[in-house]
Amino acid sequence: MFPPDSKPGTLQSLAADADIVVGWQPEEAMLGAAKQLKLFINPGAGVQHLLPRFKRYFRERGVVLINGHGNxxxxxxxxxxxxxxxxxxxxxxxxxxxxxxxxxxxxxxxxxxxxxxxxxxxxxxxxxxxxxxxxxxxxxxxxxxxxxxxxxxxxxxxxxxxxxxxxxxxxxxxxxxxxxxxxxxxxxxxxxxxxxxxxxxxxxxxxxxxxxxxxxxxxxxxxxxxxxxxxxxxxxxxxxxxxxxxxxxxxxxxxxxxxxxxxxxSPHRAASPLDDLARWDEVMENIRRFAAGRTDFLNAVNLDLGY
Structure with a gap:
């Protein structure tokens, strides 16, 4: 589902039932509310800002962090x-x-x-x-x-x-x-x-x-x-x-x-154009694999290596 807005309260209420979350900069409160979370998909390549939290979530709940290479x-x-x-x-x-x-x-x-x-x-x-x-x-x-x-x-x-x-x-x-x-x-x-x-x-x-x-x-x-x-x-x-x-x-x-x-x-724009739909192919494929009960996800991040 697509949130009607990005207000913290809206995201937290939707996250409570989410198996997968797709996004870039998740708030701690939203992740804390996502008790059923199994996959977090970051569509960009860089995940250094997510690693400390997801090391804990993986250890406690088995959440898999995925990044993207569509760009x-x-x-x-x-x-x-x-x-x-x-x-x-x-x-x-x-x-x-x-x-x-x-x-x-x-x-x-x-x-x-x-x-x-x-x-x-x-x-x-x-x-x-x-x-x-x-x-x-x-x-x-x-x-x-x-x-x-x-x-x-x-x-x-x-x-x-x-x-x-x-x-x-x-x-x-x-x-x-x-x-x-x-x-x-x-x-x-x-x-x-x-x-x-x-x-x-x-x-x-x-x-x-x-x-x-x-x-x-x-x-x-x-x-x-x-x-x-x-x-x-x-x-x-x-x-x-x-x-x-x-x-x-x-x-x-x-x-x-x-x-x-x-x-x-250059102002960190090498990934442009951001609205190219093909860059989302990997995201959709990972969602399909999850729905089919598979665990061989594309771009699963090695939390120890950091990528």
């Missing part, structure tokens, strides 16, 4: 768009055109060819597998770092060097484009610090469509400010409830990334 194709598309905006200085030349600067030559903000670059895919879930496919038409080499390779048999679009988390340094030393699509977990939070960014080198480019805190905020800002790396394109941030400044502007970070000229800023 993976859109996120991969956005990651590639951000990379090309970075290499081709699309945003800068758009600004200059709006200022009446026409055909400024090839000295300022000239494009950086992807040909010959080494692309590092940090994480190899559904997003970066599609990024790999999209970029496979470029004359680039690939390296992939994922948590575990054992039992992984999915084919790759092109050959790639394989790395495990213990080989992070070697992985970073071999790439100059880093595309991060990692969830935020205890293992990934703060994974990339100043030292790791230095390993990318002064030609290094970073694209982050996973979670902001995978990169230490100050380390990333300083690496861009001091040209330790060449540039970054960022869709995921650090403070999602920012206080407005005296001019009413709200920035989702502590340090002034918007003042840097070597960064492309």
């Amino acid at each position: 993976a194709g859109f996120t991969a598309q956005h990651a590639v768009a951000l990379l090309l905006a970075l290499t081709n200085h699309v945003v800068q030349h758009d600004r200059w055109m709006r200022q009446g600067r026409w055909r400024t030559g090839d000295t300022d903000a000239k494009s950086l060819p992807l040909r010959g670059r080494a692309v590092g895919l940090l994480g190899y879930g559904r997003v970066n597998r599609q990024v790999h496919s999209l970029l496979s038409r470029f004359d680039t080499s690939f390296a992939v770092l994922r948590r575990e390779w054992t039992g992984r048999s999915e084919p790759m679009p092109t050959p790639a060097a394989r790395f495990e988390p213990t080989e992070l340094d070697r992985f970073l030393q071999q790439v100059d484009v880093l595309i991060a699509a990692l969830p935020e977990t205890d293992d990934t939070r703060g994974l990339i610090q100043a030292r790791e960014l230095e390993l990318l080198g002064p030609d290094g480019l970073v694209v982050n469509v996973g979670r902001g805190p995978v990169f230490d905020e100050e380390a990333l800002y300083r690496a861009l400010q001091q040209r330790t790396i060449r540039g970054a394109a960022i869709d995921v941030w650090y403070n999602y409830v920012p206080e407005p400044d005296p001019d009413g502007r709200r920035y989702p970070y502590r340090l002034p990334f918007h003042q840097l000229d070597n960064v492309v800023l």
Whole structure:
């Protein structure tokens, strides 16, 4: 059933009889009222905000937490768009055109060819597998770092060097484009610090469509400010409830990334369009499986790993 409104009282009364709840930011009172709850389906990928509660609910009531990957194709598309905006200085030349600067030559903000670059895919879930496919038409080499390779048999679009988390340094030393699509977990939070960014080198480019805190905020800002790396394109941030400044502007970070000229800023919109109905296919399939008495749900979250 669809609630007639999102008022807490309405949700609590409906939750009392619910076996499945689909939603993003459940109130504690609503979950507490859902005594029959068996599945909570979060249509988005990130569940770091839900883990503490659902570890308790799973232990006490056996509630299964499910996330969604229906937006993976859109996120991969956005990651590639951000990379090309970075290499081709699309945003800068758009600004200059709006200022009446026409055909400024090839000295300022000239494009950086992807040909010959080494692309590092940090994480190899559904997003970066599609990024790999999209970029496979470029004359680039690939390296992939994922948590575990054992039992992984999915084919790759092109050959790639394989790395495990213990080989992070070697992985970073071999790439100059880093595309991060990692969830935020205890293992990934703060994974990339100043030292790791230095390993990318002064030609290094970073694209982050996973979670902001995978990169230490100050380390990333300083690496861009001091040209330790060449540039970054960022869709995921650090403070999602920012206080407005005296001019009413709200920035989702502590340090002034918007003042840097070597960064492309994106307001956590890689999952757009949100109204695409195909992204709900996984949700509907899980509901069908539950109704059939099955327990082999798609995208069941490992509460210990955090994804």
